[in-house]
Structures are given as structure tokens and as C-alpha cells.
Amino acid sequence: MVQKDRLIEEFMELVRVDSETKHEEEIAVVLKEKFGALGLTVEEDDTKEKTGHGAGNLICTLPAKGKGANAPKLMFTCHMDTVTPGKGIQPQLGEDGYIRSDGTTILGSDDKAGIAALLEGIRVLQEQGTEHPQLQCVITVGEESGLNGSRAMDPKWLDADYGYALDSNGAIGGIAVAAPSQQKVFITFTGKSAHAGVNPEDGISAINIASRAVSKMRLGRIDKETTANIGSFYGGVTGATNIVVDKVVLEAEARSLDTDKLGKQVESMRLASEEAAAELGGTCEFRSHLLYPSFKFTDEAPVVQLAKKALARIGAEPKTFHSGGGSDANVFNGHGVPTVNLSVGYENIHTKTERILASDIVRLTQAFVALVEETGSLSK
The missing domain is CATH 3.30.70.360 (Alpha-Beta Plaits)
Structure with missing residues (x-):
């Protein structure tokens, strides 16, 4: 079961770590420790020199457990950088259930809500003893400055049958099944x-x-x-x-x-x-x-069907849509991993009025766990 207090405390810890795009060095160290402590193999690629950002991309891999070894391998991706102003963020949980900054900075739920959901979701799987497929968490740098980290990444790092970015606007249940290429x-x-x-x-x-x-x-x-x-x-x-x-x-x-x-x-x-x-x-x-590059899936595509089933399991209404913007999902599709982008629930991103419901971070975590379980059920 998702432990809400633990999850929200970790989310707030993450957003307090300065990580404006191009300055990801501190958050990269924190994330290496957190994913490593959960038993994932953590590797940093060599893109730091290519991009000029504060760190390389992190590739964190959790081996399959039990019968999950026979199920499709999954990749989840989030980005560790934020837009400006993102220094000295002071998150606050209001009586209305929303988490906001103190109004002098952004909040950084784009995309640290996604990272917090991954960390808590992995803990839940381990505490439940869930058999699961191999899970790969790719945490990129430089997404906010033009997908710099993912675009510089060597496709050799990717080892997955299906991919899910936790980095889209909209209510929990949304699935961006298409996004345009940009010239x-x-x-x-x-x-x-x-x-x-x-x-x-x-x-x-x-x-x-x-x-x-x-x-x-x-x-x-x-x-x-x-x-x-x-x-x-x-x-x-x-x-x-x-x-x-x-x-x-x-x-x-x-x-x-x-x-x-x-x-x-x-x-x-x-x-x-x-x-x-x-x-x-x-x-x-x-x-x-x-x-x-662009990507476009029908609702019948396996990567979409798995997401729909998982979201329905947690009581969310699955809704596919076409996005007008790019994300790391575009790049990873171009590298051959079918990837869609799941809505996180954050609002007013890239502004000082950014906010997210604490309950939506919980639901996003539940969606991650359900998605892993649904995929595990495909074990041969």
C-alpha cells in the first residue's frame, strides 16, 4: 500500500533540491543514493560532456522478480531538471490538499512528482513482495532546455519492451498517445x-x-x-x-x-x-x-492497453489524447521503445502558481504499481 506521508515527505525533499536545467549535479547525487538504496543498479551515462549540463542521465535498473522475468520489460522515464525560478523552493501543503511553493519560485512538480511516484512505487512493490518484470527508470537531464539529455543519450542504454513517461499535463488518467516532431x-x-x-x-x-x-x-x-x-x-x-x-x-x-x-x-x-x-x-x-521525431499510437496498441487497464484498476478514467508538445517520450520512441506519456496532475507548471494535489501524487504512484502488476500478469 502507498504510504502517503512517506511519499509526500519525499516529494517535498526532492523539490527542495535545486536543479534548474543545466545545474542538475546536486539532484543527480541525491537520486543515485535513493535508487541505489532500493536495490537498483544505477549508472550515469557520458552525456554530461556533450550537453554541458550538470550531470548525465541516470539509468536505474531493477531486475525482474519471480515469474515477472517472463513478462515484457518496462521503462519509466522522468526528468530531474526544472525551469527557473527554481532555487530555494519552499513547498507547502495547504488545507485544500494542494502543494504549492511560497510564491517566489516554481514548485517543481514537473517532474519531481513523477520521480517521487517511482521511488514510492518501487518500495510498495518490494514491501508487497510483488513478482514483476525488469524495471528500468531513466531519469534525464535537460528536458526543459530542449530534451537535451535524452537526445544526447546512446540508445544502447535502453532495455525495454514498453515505455511510460510520467511527465504530461492533465488529470490522472490521461495518456498522451501522440506528440509531434519538431523542426x-x-x-x-x-x-x-x-x-x-x-x-x-x-x-x-x-x-x-x-x-x-x-x-x-x-x-x-x-x-x-x-x-x-x-x-x-x-x-x-x-x-x-x-x-x-x-x-x-x-x-x-x-x-x-x-x-x-x-x-x-x-x-x-x-x-x-x-x-x-x-x-x-x-x-x-x-x-x-x-x-x-513524432510518435502516434492507436488506442489498441499494447503500450496503450496496458496503461488503460492499470488506470481503470485505480479508479481513474483512462483518456487518450494528442499532445502538441514534445517530451522525452518522443526521443525514446525514436530509439525504438514504444513509449506514451502519462498525465501527472500538476497545474500551472512553469509558473510561480504551480500546484499539485497531494492525492494526485498518491494516485500516480498507484498507477505505477498497477501498471507493473498488469504487465507482470502477462508472464508466460
Whole structure:
């Protein structure tokens, strides 16, 4: 049985450990000790040097027990980093059952609620003597800064048949069965500088080129599976209005659940940029790269069915949905482990009003235990 007081105390302990993204060194030490004390083999990969983050990813493995050795192997993943402001977090449990910070920082339930659920869930399995399949807990760094840890991770570390990220918004019971791939886009427009008051006709404004290019692009919601956005537009010198700007840089993105649609959207952005540059006598450099792949499962997929059965067992209403954002689940699907993202119950994440019900951390832990038990029942 889940011990609520023990679970909530550990959650609060975890969020008090500073771990803003790129500064995961302290929380990594704490987690190594905690997972190791539970009998898991804990290894840290070599991505620290590649990512510049405070630690590498942790791969924590619990061997199968009893008949569970014949069941599908499971991977659970959470991230150890938080967004800012995440230093000196002081969690408080209110009379309404919500845990919040003191209002000067985020709370960090994204994603330390998931980590706390894993730790408590493993304790429950051990205390009950539950026979279970091999369990692999992959705790990543740098999720908040662009999935940096998981993207740098060597797929050789992964040893699982099904994966579950405990890192999605929404009420307990939610299962993100699809999430889009993301293509990063960088466009540099070059014109010709001149004095804006003396001889502007000799100049070619890169701002004009970039503006025309953006006006030619389809942006925002393209269709139900595809979006595109210009994230930043910069050039010139602040206060120097007397210079025809000769260089402007745009940073943008495109996302889609469909690879072909993503390719077509990025190509249309490239053509719009090149056309605008040609029309106004400038040049354009267009670069893009895939940040992470998409994934999409039907409700009948085994990885989804297991989650549905487990959630129903704890009295939650299983509900599948398509997410518009990426997570480590995208990366691990790309590495060949079918992975969906389970809702954690946190609210207002990435803000100082972030909160989570203590009871939802309990239910998330119960969902983990039920999922392990459901999978164990598949033993041959």
C-alpha cells in the first residue's frame, strides 16, 4: 500500500533540491543514493560532456522478480531538471490538499512528482513482495532546455519492451498517445547597409526582406496535425535608426504528427524566404534540423492497453489524447521503445502558481504499481 506521508515527505525533499536545467549535479547525487538504496543498479551515462549540463542521465535498473522475468520489460522515464525560478523552493501543503511553493519560485512538480511516484512505487512493490518484470527508470537531464539529455543519450542504454513517461499535463488518467516532431529553423537575411537619411536608395533593408518573407508564410495552426511559428526576429542596432539594416535573423519552428506534412511546411518556409530575398535584391541562408521525431499510437496498441487497464484498476478514467508538445517520450520512441506519456496532475507548471494535489501524487504512484502488476500478469 502507498504510504502517503512517506511519499509526500519525499516529494517535498526532492523539490527542495535545486536543479534548474543545466545545474542538475546536486539532484543527480541525491537520486543515485535513493535508487541505489532500493536495490537498483544505477549508472550515469557520458552525456554530461556533450550537453554541458550538470550531470548525465541516470539509468536505474531493477531486475525482474519471480515469474515477472517472463513478462515484457518496462521503462519509466522522468526528468530531474526544472525551469527557473527554481532555487530555494519552499513547498507547502495547504488545507485544500494542494502543494504549492511560497510564491517566489516554481514548485517543481514537473517532474519531481513523477520521480517521487517511482521511488514510492518501487518500495510498495518490494514491501508487497510483488513478482514483476525488469524495471528500468531513466531519469534525464535537460528536458526543459530542449530534451537535451535524452537526445544526447546512446540508445544502447535502453532495455525495454514498453515505455511510460510520467511527465504530461492533465488529470490522472490521461495518456498522451501522440506528440509531434519538431523542426528548428534558422533564417538569415542579408541586404546592404546605407545611411537612412542621406542615401537610403543605395541600401537594401534586410528587415523589409524578412518582413516580406514572413508575410508569405503560413504560420500558426496549419491543420489539426501541423503548426509553425516565428519565435524571434532580430537585427540592427538599438537606437540606430539612421542605418539601413543589412542583416536580420529569424528563429522559427514547425511541428507535425505527420512527417510528410512537416517536410512540406518547412519547404514552404524556405521558398517564401528565398522568394522574398530575390524580389528585393538580397540573399537568404536557410538552415533547419529535426529536433526530435513524432510518435502516434492507436488506442489498441499494447503500450496503450496496458496503461488503460492499470488506470481503470485505480479508479481513474483512462483518456487518450494528442499532445502538441514534445517530451522525452518522443526521443525514446525514436530509439525504438514504444513509449506514451502519462498525465501527472500538476497545474500551472512553469509558473510561480504551480500546484499539485497531494492525492494526485498518491494516485500516480498507484498507477505505477498497477501498471507493473498488469504487465507482470502477462508472464508466460
